[in-house]
Amino acid sequence: MTQDSTSLSQPPVPHQPLTLAILGAGAWGSALAQLARYNGHTVNLWSRRFGNSLEESINAVDVLVSAISMRGVAVTAQQLQTLKLPEKIPIVTATKGLDPDSTRTPSQLWGNWFPQHPIVVLSGPNLSAEIEQGLPAATVVASENLEAAKIVQTVFASNRFRVYTSSDPMGTELGGTLKNVIAIAAGVCDGLQLGTNAKSALLTRALTEIIRIGTHLGGKTETFFGLSGLGDMLTTCNSALSRNYRVGYGLAEGKSLEQVLTELGSTAEGVNTTNVLIEIAHRERIPVPISWQVYQLLNHQITPQKAVEALMERDLKPEFYDR
Structure with missing residues (x-):
């Protein structure tokens, strides 16, 4: 087997392995968890359906990813405010929707509740069923904090999932x-x-x-x-x-x-x-x-x-x- 064919069949050597909390175990949350684990990162996958502890799921994590539905964002964020979220870790929002009460986007809500944390938006042409099959795809991670965007980029980028950065989260x-x-x-x-x-x-x-x-x-x-x-x-x-x-x-x-x-x-x-x-x-x-x-x-x-x-x-x- 040639060196090129080997590189296509094996995940790249990850940067320093990180621990992620991914909130939401639906199709999209599960696909993101698969991508992170493919790169050698540890994932704490949390869902109300699982009945597992939110407090334990966010303990000592390096990145928080929200892949919950729009209607669950406010409730979950309010619950997180009562817990001790590790300081200044990136909060990644992968929810696509608008809040019916405030008409705000998910990133605006997270930024309002956690102003000391860099907020990163993850969005792109990503059908979760195809990603879970290992089919190639690409996405964008956007933040006003470019360093935070780069961290998230390295977490998910691989030879089957190309990740671009952007400075335009909105x-x-x-x-x-x-x-x-x-x-x-x-x-x-x-x-x-x-x-x-x-x-x-x-x-x-x-x-x-x-x-x-x-x-x-x-x-x-x-x-x-x-x-x-x-x-x-x-x-x-x-x-x-x-x-x-x-x-x-x-x-x-x-x-x-x-x-x-x-x-x-x-x-x-x-x-x-x-x-x-x-x-x-x-x-x-x-x-x-x-x-x-x-x-x-x-x-x-x-x-x-x-x-x-x-x-x-x-x-x-x-x-x-x-x-």
């Missing part, structure tokens, strides 16, 4: 969050069998919409053309492994939202994100025509067919114009 986080809304629309498009032309138009205009929202809220334009923006959107909008895509597809088949969610048996963050996004868009006066149709569809105000008609019948205008 853009990185919003790209991964907002694409879940678009994935629902993409599922509707495929479920109605509207064809490749229609879907290409949808995704292109959706990227424009995401950039409009994301830059208004503080993200950098170029971030949305990267892995955590366009890359994540393309993955999520084209795979039946995506729960949000399956929500849209199921609605297009005539199923109720409640039926679709029951069949999924797990959280589709795009549903909550859509409702919070519309609240933000109204408050900030941001035009979001695609997200608005998804919102109406999820809230039983319109049929999938009428949502498509509404988008097609909008006023004619140039493709690009100064806002």
